[in-house]
Amino acid sequence: xxxxxQTPPLLGVRLSVMMFLQYAIWGAWLPxxxxxxxxHRKLTEEQVGNIGAVGxxxxxxxxxxxGQIADRWLSTEKVLGILHLAGAALIWQLATFTDYSSLFVFxxxxxxxxxxxxxxxxALAFHHLPDRDKGFGRVRLWGxxxxxxxxxxxxxxxxxYYTPAEAExxxxxxxxxxxxxxxxxxxxRLSALLGAVxxxxxxxxxxxxxxxxxQSIAPLEALGEIRKQPLITLFLLSLPVSCLHQFFFYHAGAxxxxxxxxxxxxxxxxxxxGGGLMTxxxxxxxxxxxxxxxxxxxxxxxxxxxxxxxxxxxxxAAFAFTFSIGVAVPALALHGPVFGGFIFLAxxxxxxxxxxxxxxSAQGLYxxxxxxxxxxxxxxxxxxxxxWVKQRYGEMNYQMLFxxxxxxxxxxxxxxxxxxxxxxxxxxxxxxxxA
Numbered sequence: 001x002x003x004x005x006q007t008p009p010l011l012g013v014r015l016s017v018m019m020f021l022q023y024a025i026w027g028a029w030l031p032x033x034x035x036x037x038x039x040h041r042k043l044t045e046e047q048v049g050n051i052g053a054v055g056x057x058x059x060x061x062x063x064x065x066x067g068q069i070a071d072r073w074l075s076t077e078k079v080l081g082i083l084h085l086a087g088a089a090l091i092w093q094l095a096t097f098t099d100y101s102s103l104f105v106f107x108x109x110x111x112x113x114x115x116x117x118x119x120x121x122x123a124l125a126f127h128h129l130p131d132r133d134k135g136f137g138r139v140r141l142w143g144x145x146x147x148x149x150x151x152x153x154x155x156x157x158x159x160x161y162y163t164p165a166e167a168e169x170x171x172x173x174x175x176x177x178x179x180x181x182x183x184x185x186x187x188x189r190l191s192a193l194l195g196a197v198x199x200x201x202x203x204x205x206x207x208x209x210x211x212x213x214x215q216s217i218a219p220l221e222a223l224g225e226i227r228k229q230p231l232i233t234l235f236l237l238s239l240p241v242s243c244l245h246q247f248f249f250y251h252a253g254a255x256x257x258x259x260x261x262x263x264x265x266x267x268x269x270x271x272x273x274g275g276g277l278m279t280x281x282x283x284x285x286x287x288x289x290x291x292x293x294x295x296x297x298x299x300x301x302x303x304x305x306x307x308x309x310x311x312x313x314x315x316x317a318a319f320a321f322t323f324s325i326g327v328a329v330p331a332l333a334l335h336g337p338v339f340g341g342f343i344f345l346a347x348x349x350x351x352x353x354x355x356x357x358x359x360x361s362a363q364g365l366y367x368x369x370x371x372x373x374x375x376x377x378x379x380x381x382x383x384x385x386x387x388w389v390k391q392r393y394g395e396m397n398y399q400m401l402f403x404x405x406x407x408x409x410x411x412x413x414x415x416x417x418x419x420x421x422x423x424x425x426x427x428x429x430x431x432x433x434x435a
Contacts, residue, residue: 008128008206011128011129011206012135012138012139014204014205014206015124015125015128015129015139015205016138016139016142017142017201018121018124018125018198018201018202018205019121019125019139019140019141019142019143019146020142020143020145020146020149021146021194021197021198021201022117022118022121022143022146022198023143023144023146023147024146024147024149024150024194025084025087025114025191025194025195025198026114026147026191027146027147027148027150027151027282028150028151028154028187028188028190028191028194029091029094029184029187029188029190029191031151031249031253031278032154032181032184032187032253033052034048034052034250034251034253034254035181035184035253035254036181036184036185036187037051037103038254039177039178039181040178040181040182040184040185041098041100041103043100043103044387045383045384045386045387045390046383046384046387047100047383048250048383049250049379049380049381049382049383049384049386049387050104050379050380050383051100051103051104051107051379052107052246052250052375052379052380052382052383053375053376053377053379053380053383054104054107054108054111054376055107055108055110055111055375055379056111056115056371056372056373056374056375056376056379057108057111057112057372057376060368060372060373060376061112075207075208075209076120076123076124076127076208077124077202077203077204077205077206077207077208078202078203079116079120080117080120080121080124080198080199080202080205081199081200081201081202081203082199083113083114083116083117083199084113084114084117084195084196084198084199084202085195085196085199085200086113086199087110087113087114087117087195087199088191088192088193088194088195088196088198088199089192090106090109090110090113091110091188091191091192091195092188092189092192093106094106094110094185094188095185095186095188095189115367115371115372116364116367118367118371119363119364119366119367120363120364122347122351122363123208123351123363123364124205124206124208125139125140126351126363127208128206128208134293136348137289137290137292137293137344138289138290138293140289140344141285141286141289141290144282144285144286144289145282145286147279147282148279148282148283148286150190150194151278151279151282152279153190154184154186154187154190155277155279157183157186158180158183158184161183162179162180162182162183163176163179163180164176164179221358221361222354222358222361222362222365223365225353225354225355225358225362226354226362226365228353229421230301230349230353230420230421231349231350231353231354233416233419233420233421234305234346234349234350234366234420235365235366235369237412237415237416237419237420238346238366238369238370238374239369239373239374239377240374240408240411240412241309241312241342241370241374241409241412242369242370242371242373242374242375242378243374243377243378243381244312244316244378244405244408244409244412245312245374245378246374246375246378246379246381246382247316247378247381247382247385247401247402247404247405248315248316248319248402248405250379250382250383250386251382251386251398251401251402252278252319253278254396255319255328255398256277256278256328259323259324259325259328277328277329277332278332280329280332280333280335281332281333281334281335281336281338281339282335283333284332284333284334284335284336284337285335285336285339285340286336287336288336288337288339288340288341289336289340289344291340292340292344292345296345296348300422301345301349301420302416302417302420302421302422304341304345305341305342305345305346305416305420306341306413306416306417307337307341308337308338308339308340308341308342308343308345309341309342309409309412309413309416310337310413311334311335311336311337311338311341312334312338312342312409312412313406313409313410313413314331314334315331315332315334315335315338316402316403316405316406316409317402317406318330318331318334319331319398319402320398320399320400320401320402320403320406321399321403323398343370346366346370347363347366350362350363350366351363385401385404386401389401
């Protein structure tokens with residue numbers, strides 16, 4: 001008789017620390033990266049978009065390399081440890097790169113190391129959690145907490161160490177902003193330190209061995225499962241959604257930075273630079289992820305995905321048609337349903353609709369869409385669109401810049417309702433039969 005699967009000791013704590021470090025590494029520098037490139041390194045809008053695009057190529061290639069390694073050859077925790085240690089060594093150097101060519105090459109190299117780690121941490125957590133609906137949300141929210149912690153931490157660092165008082169003689173708002181973006185180089189050093197800690201910690205995670213499958217090439221087997229509903233619709237719809245997300249992500253920092261030209265009480269909480277203020281979205285994400293176990297059992301997957309796309313549309317509308325800190329703050333809080341209602345739920349759907357021997361590869365393939373192809377295309381389009389808007393209006397017109405993805409999000413919402421199957425998921429039906 002097969003023995004029941006034993007839960008590793010302190011499983012929830014270990015997986016939570018893993019998620020905290022995983023997203024703190026990314027959150028330390030990514031929200032500041034576009035501003036650092038454009039305002040400090042003086043790159044053009046097109047160049048910033050190109051670097052963002054090539055920086056996502058790792059997520060395109062990773063599923064066919066790292067997914068195969070983790071599913072068939074080497075234990076997942078060892079793959080994670082090696083990738084994070086190598087990534088930490090590389091990102092430390094980013095603060096010293098000054099020219100477009102070096103930054104372009106860095107973005108490609110680093111993405112090859114970091115991008116695979118996101119789906120692999122998901123796959124490792126899903127492998128060990130006895131109840132994915134209830135357990136994964138609790139674990140994953142610590143990734144959000146990690147993003148918040150480093151975002152606010154860097155905002156406070158920039159406020160206290162790189163923000164001269166405007167009351168001093170000759171200090172203008174432009175000088176203050178220039179000092180702040182110069183200080184953003186420290187974000188890459190912080191990310192490197194966190195990456196080194198994460199790399200070592202990964203070797204202590206629960207053992208997650210490779211598994212034999214029907215095919216020796218795991219990604220090919222995963223592709224066969226993805227061709228079925230509802231995964232095929234989810235994958236195809238996630239591509240334009242990911243593209244649209246880049247319009248917000250790459251331009252929200254500059255938008256918020258202009259709203260923070262005068263010191264307010266908000267700076268005392270979130271710091272300056274835009275990255276700290278953007279953590280309002282991650283704070284709301286905590287509450288939404290905490291509610292996911294309830295929503296996942298009571299609502300259909302299609303309904304929750306709809307909530308996510310409606311939140312996307314409302315956030316774009318707020319940024320397109322207003323320019324007020326009073327509107328921006330609640331709009332940022334929509335990131336909770338944006339992430340939890342669409343992206344987080346999508347990873348859960350991928351796991352529950354695929355078999356165990358290809359889940360790492362399936363997660364990697366979805367990551368290819370949402371963080372790979374979508375980011376490559378979206379970064380390029382957002383950069384080209386921003387350059388076109390600036391050329392047409394002589395300055396950045398945020399109504400046009402955010403209005404375009406607002407309309408496109410409404411189109412995606414219509415496609416969701418037209419093609420995604422309704423009714424309860426396979427996991428929900430199985431839970432009801434077992435009740």
